[in-house]
Amino acid sequence: xxxxxxxxxxxxxxxxxxxxxxxxxxxxxxxxxxxxxxxxxxxxxxxxxxxxxxxxxxxxxxxxxxxxxxxxxxxxxxxxxxxxxxxxxxxxxxxxxxxxxxxxxxxxxxxxxxxxxxxxxxxxxxxxxxxxxxxxxxxxxxxxxxxxxxxxxxxxxxxx
Amino acid sequence: xxxxxxxxxxxxxxxxxxxxxxxxxxxxxxxxxxxxxxxxxxxxxxxxxxxxxxxxxxxxxxxxxxxxxxxxxxxxxxxxxxxxxxxxxxxxxxxxxxxxxxxxxxxxxxxxxxxxxxxxxxxxxxxxxxxxxxxxxxxxxxxxxxxxxxxx
Numbered sequence: 001x002x003x004x005x006x007x008x009x010x011x012x013x014x015x016x017x018x019x020x021x022x023x024x025x026x027x028x029x030x031x032x033x034x035x036x037x038x039x040x041x042x043x044x045x046x047x048x049x050x051x052x053x054x055x056x057x058x059x060x061x062x063x064x065x066x067x068x069x070x071x072x073x074x075x076x077x078x079x080x081x082x083x084x085x086x087x088x089x090x091x092x093x094x095x096x097x098x099x100x101x102x103x104x105x106x107x108x109x110x111x112x113x114x115x116x117x118x119x120x121x122x123x124x125x126x127x128x129x130x131x132x133x134x135x136x137x138x139x140x141x142x143x144x145x146x147x148x149x150x151x152x153x154x155x156x157x158x159x160x
Numbered sequence: 161x162x163x164x165x166x167x168x169x170x171x172x173x174x175x176x177x178x179x180x181x182x183x184x185x186x187x188x189x190x191x192x193x194x195x196x197x198x199x200x201x202x203x204x205x206x207x208x209x210x211x212x213x214x215x216x217x218x219x220x221x222x223x224x225x226x227x228x229x230x231x232x233x234x235x236x237x238x239x240x241x242x243x244x245x246x247x248x249x250x251x252x253x254x255x256x257x258x259x260x261x262x263x264x265x266x267x268x269x270x271x272x273x274x275x276x277x278x279x280x281x282x283x284x285x286x287x288x289x290x291x292x293x294x295x296x297x298x299x300x301x302x303x304x305x306x307x308x309x310x311x312x
Contacts, residue, residue, distance in 0.1 A: 071273040075179040078312060100276055107275065107296065111312055146309030147269075147295070148187045154267050154291060155166055155191055155243050160308065 002127070003062040004032035007070050008049045011037030012095055015087050018120035019066060020044055026127065031058060064130045066123070069101035074108065081137035083130045085115045085123070112139040167192040169241035169264075171232075171255035173216065174199030176273055177248040182206055183311040184247075184269075194239045196232075198251055212238075214251040219280060225250065233258040247271060253281040256289050267291045272310050275299075 004019045006012035016032060016039050023030040023043035030044040033055065040046070050058065059065065059080050067073045069086040077084040088102045089095035109116045113136045117126040140148075153160050168191045172181040178197055181188075185206075195211040197203050203211035212235045217228040232254035236244065244259030245267040246252025256266045268285035270278050272295040278286070285292040286304040293306050300307025 071271075071275075072176050074312060075176050075183070075272075078183060079179055103275055108312060114312070141310075141312060143309040144183070144311060147311060148184065148309075150293070150308030151184060151187050151245070151267075151269075152190070154245075154265070155168055155187075157265065160291075160306070 001058075001062050002026060002028050002030045002064045002066060003058050004030060004044065004066045005050075005055070005070075005073055006033065006035045006037065006068045007073070008033065008035050010089075010096065011035050011039075012068050012087075012089055013037040013039040014093065014095065014120060015066070015068060016041060016044075016046075018123055022123060022127070025124075028063065028131075031062075064127065064133075066127070066130075069104040069108075071104065074114065077113065081113065081135065083113045083115065083133040083136075085117055085126045085130050087117045087120070087123070111141040111143070112136045165192060166243060167194070167239065167241045168243045168245065169194050169196060169236065169239050169255060169259065171196040171214065171235075171244070171246045171252040173197065173214075173249045173251055174202050177246075177252065177271060178202060180247040180269070180272060180311045191243075194241065196235050196251075196255060214255070217250050217254075219250065225254075229254045229257070233261070236262055236264070243267070245269065248279060248281060250281055253284060253288075256285060260288065265290050267293070269293045270295065270305060272296075272312060278305060 020041040032044040032046040033050045065084040069088045086105050088105045091099045105116045108114050115126045117123045172178045198216040200211045200213050215228045217224040236258035244264045247269045248271045259266045266289040268289040270282035275296045292304040295310035297307050
């Protein structure tokens, strides 16, 4: 199953509509949390809001997550070692108050398990890559290694 | 492990703050680690049965905040940690303040969600914690906040 989420607070119809169009071609069921969008999906099992416990269960069951570039979802995907494709909301399209999600994807791009689709046109290729991702639960990004080392140094009162 | 006897209190609110603490667990588990959180039920899901409960609070709720400060002090006095760390938010900051009162070394790791500027508690930690780290390289400075990587 592929889980699509745009969070609960805002709509992101560009992503929902693109995934709805792709859904029949993916060969997997698609479940979507559509937030406050107006588009009504035809090919996905869609809910405006999914309760947190249920959402976590769906993440655990999913093979791939397709999401707006919200850090909460990235952290949940990381906890269950699920590959995640991030599509940034764009302020110019009225999708958020500013372009901080662009900054987020630029920072996170290339870290283990994280793929970026800068727009909906890039989704088919990223989804194919995401479904091909092998288990990466043991892989640590270089930034995570750096933070773990610094944390150990701080706790042991060694020079940082 | 190498410094298994160092007593560490790690505090975070439920949700994203706690998730970030859990992503640091491989290192934290090398020490004599104690946890405090606003949602012990979530901690139990992670196999941590003994987490202390912190009342939730934020800057808009002064009474709750005062209560949270007292509970944080109680937890710190109970465990007497040598090190207190928090990934946020306000309840974790109170643990850092309480840690200072007993002479613990204190570390604030600002949430990876704060890519534009430090959180309010992060800004307070620039003054009150021994170390204040951001998880965003472009926000890092020579002193506070410093940048030493990210949980992701």
